[in-house]
Amino acid sequence: MSNSCLSSIGKKLIMSISGLFLVLFLLFHMSMNLVAVFSGEAYNAVCEFLGANWYALVGTMVLALGFIVHIVFAFILSLQNRKARGAERYAYQEKPAAVEWASQNMLVLGSIVFVGLILHLSQFWYKMQFAEIAGITNQYGVADGAAWMQYYFSQLPVVICYLVWFVAIWFHLCHGFWSALQTIGWNNKVWMDRWKCISNIFATVVMLGFAAVVIAAYIKSLC
């Protein structure tokens, strides 16, 4: 395994494993968020559990590492691919119908996801887990996730930004999920369409789950 990580397949494998790890995290995060729709108190209990505890901090660091590895390798692979394409570009290009838009724009989609992530971290993680570590006092408590959620998702521009972010993640997941399994080698002619269908369903369920929480909070603010 010495130099296998440096090979094209090795680098793609790292992208796949880190991507699947982030997919699992999204599933966990969405499930956690859904709690807020039913009970603010229960959601705050989860927030308390994931505060400045050693296990939550280790989890946060592992998660950050997952993001960093995924992003760094995305840029390494993209730069290599640009170089491999050569200096001259085609004057006339037509995309085959079978080629999905998301598959050709993963870096662009990833960049939108990253910008959204910065916004999200500044609004929640910085005001909650980080504030607890640093001893910063804000208008709501460090474990009062329900209040922070209600505060931000009562603002229409924030809601729109989050929904756009979710659409970008949806596109990214639709291609990324089956693509990760293809890269690992868990695919064949029979499973190709099955994995694509599972990817689309998974991405839709996860992102609808996230969107439901944001929309529910906004509707609550109007009532």
Next chain:
Amino acid sequence: MATDNIMKVNLKVWRQAGPKEKGGFVTYENVETTPDTSFLETLDILNESLIEKGEEPIVFDHDCREGICGMCSLYINGHPHGPATGATTCQLYMRRFKNGETITVEPWRSAAFPVLKDLMVNRNAFDQIQQAGGYVSFNCGGAQDANAIPISKVDADEAMDSATCIGCGACVAACKNGSAMLFVSAKVSQFVLLPQGRVEAAKRVKAMVAKMDELGFGNCTNTRACEAECPKRISISNIARMNREFLCAKLKD
């Protein structure tokens, strides 16, 4: 050429005097051809007229003109091998185009396939990948009786499908990453699915992938453009198989 069946097309062709020369498009207007003339024959007709005028003919690769040798290339109207699916440029007929249409003809674009002249690119990189491991290094003997080495129909069909890859390079030309993984995976698969090829599977896949990387091909991002444009309809399931074989081989190191 029957006059009642004549069509005229404008050919916008990439001309480049040499590998290091600056190239550009030259449009040849009103090239006379017929719907039943192949695209390469139309280029032949144009070249005839260029030679008669004392001009340099357009250089392009071709050989068998039967869709089996993999020599013809050309990026025609935004597609490797032109707009027809499951066909090579030599199997492309002018009836695919409209009378009076301007057809853009470009060479394969990839850092690993440098332009030699006009529409001809150097595809020696594929030969090098094959030389790195795309063979069985021991003597398999003569053809066996069909029941001597049992091979399932599914495996035999998959191996045959993979072996139909003619190594034309359309996959690289179609890929936005200049990746050769469809070609390499087809060559890995055609051997690995059969008992004679299985013996050296680990050594082969490592050698071929290493050579592919060394030659500067890009990394597959599963856009499936290669599969859509491949004249032999090679499936990207071969890429999954190659990845599996490669990772298992590396884990055993």
